[in-house]
Amino acid sequence: MDWSNKTILVTGGTGSFGRKFVSTMLERFKPKKVIVFSRDELKQHEMRTTGGFDHPSLRYFIGDVRDGERLRRAMHGVDVVVHAAALKQVVACEYNPLEAVKTNVDGAKNIIDAAIDARVAKVLALSTDKAVSPVNLYGATKLVAEKLFVQANSYVGGDVPKFACVRYGNVVGSRGSVVPVFLEQRKTGRVTVTDKRMTRFWITLDQGVKLVTDGIEQMNGGEIFVPKITSMNIMDLVKIVAPDCKVDEVGIRPGEKLHEALLSDEEATHTVDAGDKYVVLPVAQSWTNNAWNNAKKVSPEFRYVSNLDGNWMTEEDLRAMVRSYETA
Numbered sequence: 426m427d428w429s430n431k432t433i434l435v436t437g438g439t440g441s442f443g444r445k446f447v448s449t450m451l452e453r454f455k456p457k458k459v460i461v462f463s464r465d466e467l468k469q470h471e472m473r474t475t476g477g478f479d480h481p482s483l484r485y486f487i488g489d490v491r492d493g494e495r496l497r498r499a500m501h502g503v504d505v506v507v508h509a510a511a512l513k514q515v516v517a518c519e520y521n522p523l524e525a526v527k528t529n530v531d532g533a534k535n536i537i538d539a540a541i542d543a544r545v546a547k548v549l550a551l552s553t554d555k556a557v558s559p560v561n562l563y564g565a566t567k568l569v570a571e572k573l574f575v576q577a578n579s580y581v582g583g584d585v586p587k588f589a590c591v592r593y594g595n596v597v598g599s600r601g602s603v604v605p606v607f608l609e610q611r612k613t614g615r616v617t618v619t620d621k622r623m624t625r626f627w628i629t630l631d632q633g634v635k636l637v638t639d640g641i642e643q644m645n646g647g648e649i650f651v652p653k654i655t656s657m658n659i660m661d662l663v664k665i666v667a668p669d670c671k672v673d674e675v676g677i678r679p680g681e682k683l684h685e686a687l688l689s690d691e692e693a694t695h696t697v698d699a700g701d702k703y704v705v706l707p708v709a710q711s712w713t714n715n716a717w718n719n720a721k722k723v724s725p726e727f728r729y730v731s732n733l734d735g736n737w738m739t740e741e742d743l744r745a746m747v748r749s750y751e752t753a
Contacts (some may be wrong), residue, residue, distance in 0.1 A: 426642045428454035434503045435461060435504050436490055436536070437510030439468035441599040442551065443478065445630040446507060446637065454638070458482055462499055464489040490532030496539035503543060505641055506586075508536050508550040508574075511567070515555070515680050518563040530573070537577045537588065545586045549641050550574045551633075552592040552649070554626055554685040554731075557692075563678025571649060575707050578646040583712045589644040591703075592651050594626025594685060594731070595682035597746050603659070604666065604750050610630065613666035619677045623659040624684050624731040627738065628652060629749065636702065645716035647707035651687050651696075656731040657738040665743045688729035696723045703729070703742055 437443050438461030441734055459482055463469060470487045472478045473497060488495040490510045500506065511529050512518055518525035524532060533550065540548045554572050555564030577588040610616040628636075632652065636638050640650045663672060677683065688696060688703060695706045697720035738746070 428456045428701070431456045431504040432458040432502055433460065433507065434457070434486075434500060435507040437463055437508075439463045439465060439472050440509060441596060442509050442633055442682070443472060444472065444478070446509070447483070449631075449634045449638070451482060456482065458484060460484045460486055460499065462486045462488055462496075469578065472630070479670075482587055490535055490575065491527050493535040493538060496535050497542055500539050500543035504546045506540055506545050506548040507637060507641075508533070508548065509549070513563060515551075515561050516678060518566070518586070518681050519561060522562050524748050525562050526567050529563070530569050533570040533573045537573060540581060540586045540588075541577075546643055546729040548574070548577075548586050548588045549637060549642060549644065550588070550590045551637070552590045554592065554687045555682075556595045557686040557689050560682055563680070575647050575649065576709065578714075579709075579711045580741050581712070583646070587644055587646040589640060589646065589650065590656045591633075591640050592649050592687060593628045593633060593636060594654060594687065595628070596628060596633055597629050597750055599630070602750075603662070606749060607663065607666040608747075608751070612672050614669075615671045616663055616667045616671055617673045617674055618659050618663065618673050619681060620672055620683060621660050621672070622683060623677075624656050625656050625659070626656050626685055626687060626731050627692060627716065627746065628654045639702075643716070645714045646712055647710060647714055648717075649705035651703040651705060651729070653701055653736070654687075655736050655738040655742065659741060661740070662703060662743060662747075665740065666747055684730055685733040686728070686730045688727070690726075690728060693723050694725050696727070697721060698723055701747040 486499050512525045552567050556567040559565040575587045636652050692705050697704050
């Protein structure tokens with residue numbers, strides 16, 4: 426894929442992922458234009474004036490994914506859309522359920538409609554491990570969004586746009602990440618954990634951006650790309666970040682899981698192993714996608730769960746992860 430003649434729009438472009446994605450695009454791929462689409466004018470101003478993102482290829486569009494008309498205007502002449510905007514805080518979504526639906530579900534619909542009308546070539550949406558067998562509203566809205574993006578391919582029947590998703594776990598140092606929370610709490614000599622048995626998948630921003638750029642290049646419509654990433658136990662992280670602190674166990678919050686899954690048992694029947702990632706293929710497929718016919722299928726009994734995958738982060742991995750955040 427020749428990125429040099431492409432115009433890319435990223436929703437939620439001022440967030441943790443958006444900023445890393447934009448910087449990677451400018452440094453490595455050098456596209457014709459990158460559009461940062463978000464609703465916070467202050468974050469856009471700070472990104473442009475103090476964040477090192479004042480580049481001739483960059484454009485800043487104020488807009489909300491809830492506004493379909495604004496999206497249609499913003500996507501005029503766009504080749505690739507990366508949809509990263511979402512309400513992501515589990516507790517906030519539980520307390521404000523209709524707001525979560527408006528952004529995460531209605532927003533997904535608006536992206537799809539606008540992309541079809543503008544004849545964008547490719548649309549890739551970011552999802553989460555919480556969309557697998559969801560127990561909270563955030564996960565449920567992202568599950569619906571995944572379904573919408575996958576089946577949006579049926580509206581174009583093999584024509585453009587092509588729609589796909591990436592699905593991954595917790596991002597090191599992102600908004601709401603536990604790493605900066607622990608770093609702040611250790612100043613008091615005490616840290617809080619919900620449950621000492623808790624495990625999570627972890628991915629760096631660099632890994633997340635690579636998954637997205639690879640997905641855009643490889644997608645043929647309807648895939649959900651799932652990276653092969655490592656897991657950690659929450660107490661192993663505490664030992665690295667705050668080894669001398671006392672630990673207060675406060676109990677699992679509403680809508681929180683003890684362990685997360687990146688692939689469900691049911692999805693294993695239509696998932697293939699693509700080397701550095703798994704690819705979940707659509708079940709109800711009314712369009713042609715032969716790109717993965719030769720890929721190896723996973724076992725029907727395959728499970729990809731944070732406490733069972735056997736791919737644990739080492740102590741050095743954890744130390745490097747924390748250092749990467751502290752020096753970012």
